[in-house]
Amino acid sequence: METERRYSFGGRTDGDSRPEEPAPEAADEQTQEEAARVVPDDAPVDIEGAFRDSNVQEVLDKLDRELVGLKPIKTRIKETAALLLVDRVRTDVGLPAAVPSLHMSFTGNPGTGKTTVALRMAEILHRLEYIRKGHLVSVTRDQLVGQYIGHTAPKTKEILKKAMGGVLFIDEAYYLHRAENERDYGSEAIETLLQVMENQRDDIVVILAGYKDRMDQFFQNNPGMHSRIAHHMDFPDYTAEELLEISGLMLEEQQYRFSQEAEKTFREYIELRIKRPNFSNARSMRNALDRARLRQANRLFAGGGKGLTKKDLMTIESEDIRASRVFQEAVGDGEGEGTDER
Amino acid sequence: MKITQGTFSFLPELTDEQVKAQIEYALDQGWAINVEYTDDPHPRNTYWEMWGLPMFDLRDPVGVMEEVQACRDAHPNHYIRVGAFDSTRGWETVRLSFIVNRPEHEPGFRLVRQEAQGRNIRYTIESYAVAGRPEGERYGD
Numbered sequence: 183m184e185t186e187r188r189y190s191f192g193g194r195t196d197g198d199s200r201p202e203e204p205a206p207e208a209a210d211e212q213t214q215e216e217a218a219r220v221v222p223d224d225a226p227v228d229i230e231g232a233f234r235d236s237n238v239q240e241v242l243d244k245l246d247r248e249l250v251g252l253k254p255i256k257t258r259i260k261e262t263a264a265l266l267l268v269d270r271v272r273t274d275v276g277l278p279a280a281v282p283s284l285h286m287s288f289t290g291n292p293g294t295g296k297t298t299v300a301l302r303m304a305e306i307l308h309r310l311e312y313i314r315k316g317h318l319v320s321v322t323r324d325q326l327v328g329q330y331i332g333h334t335a336p337k338t339k340e341i342l343k344k345a346m347g348g349v350l351f352i353d354e355a356y357y358l359h360r361a362e363n364e365r366d367y368g369s370e371a372i373e374t375l376l377q378v379m380e381n382q383r384d385d386i387v388v389i390l391a392g393y394k395d396r397m398d399q400f401f402q403n404n405p406g407m408h409s410r411i412a413h414h415m416d417f418p419d420y421t422a423e424e425l426l427e428i429s430g431l432m433l434e435e436q437q438y439r440f441s442q443e444a445e446k447t448f449r450e451y452i453e454l455r456i457k458r459p460n461f462s463n464a465r466s467m468r469n470a471l472d473r474a475r476l477r478q479a480n481r482l483f484a485g486g487g488k489g490l491t492k493k494d495l496m497t498i499e500s501e502d503i504r505a506s507r508v509f510q511e512a513v514g515d516g517e518g519e520g521t522d523e524r
Numbered sequence: 525m526k527i528t529q530g531t532f533s534f535l536p537e538l539t540d541e542q543v544k545a546q547i548e549y550a551l552d553q554g555w556a557i558n559v560e561y562t563d564d565p566h567p568r569n570t571y572w573e574m575w576g577l578p579m580f581d582l583r584d585p586v587g588v589m590e591e592v593q594a595c596r597d598a599h600p601n602h603y604i605r606v607g608a609f610d611s612t613r614g615w616e617t618v619r620l621s622f623i624v625n626r627p628e629h630e631p632g633f634r635l636v637r638q639e640a641q642g643r644n645i646r647y648t649i650e651s652y653a654v655a656g657r658p659e660g661e662r663y664g665d
């Protein structure tokens with residue numbers, strides 16, 4: 183409810199300003215509303231209704247459906263959602279609910295779904311009305327740190343302004359702090375961030391992401407940052423089984439499918455791939471599938487294109503995967519180690 | 525004499541809540557917001573000083589309100605306006621513009637007469653606040 187609130191407009195003194203006296207009805211309404219807010223202790227609380235209204239279940243289901251594995255993360259997200267929901271119901275019955283600090287850090291190996299979860303997080307927080315807009319602004323060091331003295335703070339502030347009402351996702355956040363160079367402007371960006379993270383908790387949620395060991399190092403060097411982040415989530419690596427499921431989802435998305443033989447071969451491929459260097463979980467799967475598609479296209483083309491059906495266009499055969507260098511090197515005992523797998 | 529200009533010139537001053545709501549509307553339309561200030565009240569003074577760069581790609585009015593407040597703090601006795609620029613092809617112009625801050629005391633304008641050739645008189649107006657004083661010294665801040 184909006185009562186007459188006069189706002190100091192450079193203290194203008196002109197006669198034609200709005201009336202000074204507050205409207206008497208407005209004041210009455212306020213006391214009435216306050217009276218209604220005193221709810222007896224044994225009043226029933228409709229937490230399910232609030233849950234239904236927020237449509238959070240839909241996002242949580244989507245999260246369950248589209249993200250394979252990640253048990254600890256999903257549990258954590260559900261807990262957060264529950265906390266926010268309870269807070270909302272508490273405010274409804276007139277109990278105080280402190281605005282919880284929801285800044286997070288996502289640590290985990292490459293390809294474990296940090297960015298995807300951040301996107302979902304923005305959506306969930308938006309549904310629960312913790313943030314107003316629900317967009318995700320994804321940045322790295324370049325967008326926050328300036329190139330000369332006095333450039334960093336405005337640059338960081340500009341990004342923060344863009345992220346207001348949503349989630350600021352800082353990928354590879356450990357680059358912000360360069361321990362070896364104390365004159366690096368990164369610390370200025372961190373300072374600006376900290377200030378906003380502390381003072382404008384209801385305007386913005388900051389999520390820092392990066393590899394576990396380097397983030398740990400980063401937090402050690404920036405204890406202020408560590409203490410302002412309430413939720414530290416560690417993304418586990420996927421198991422071979424989960425990776426297969428993820429690949430299945432990826433293929434489905436692009437309207438492809440494995441033949442029965444191919445699925446078996448791909449399972450073998452995953453087992454071998456996990457052991458190789460530069461393994462980056464779901465991202466490696468995506469790359470492997472992209473290459474399989476390439477070989478499939480090549481195969482169809484080389485076959486002269488006679489008697490092809492729609493099914494052929496959609497099916498990835500075992501040989502498309504078998505041609506991968508991962509198999510050859512498994513036999514040849516890891517030749518060309520460290521290079522990109524083909 | 526209260527100087528008026530822009531979209532809500534015929535309304536009483538907007539409260540902060542109302543300013544915020546207008547900015548939110550502009551952002552929802554995809555317009556870029558900029559904050560400008562001046563201490564020259566002449567009606568033909570079109571190009572005001574810019575407070576920072578125009579703010580593109582914002583989603584929430586909080587960031588703009590911060591800039592407005594920062595500009596008010598730096599120039600409490602200046603005119604400050606918020607403009608919303610529409611970059612859509614065919615428009616490419618300011619779609620919304622309104623004053624969010626004004627000097628405490630606005631003395632208004634005086635009529636200046638100039639005797640020209642023959643018995644002609646040329647008329648013009650001059651702000652009492654300006655009256656030969658340089659920028660930044662006109663409204664006593």
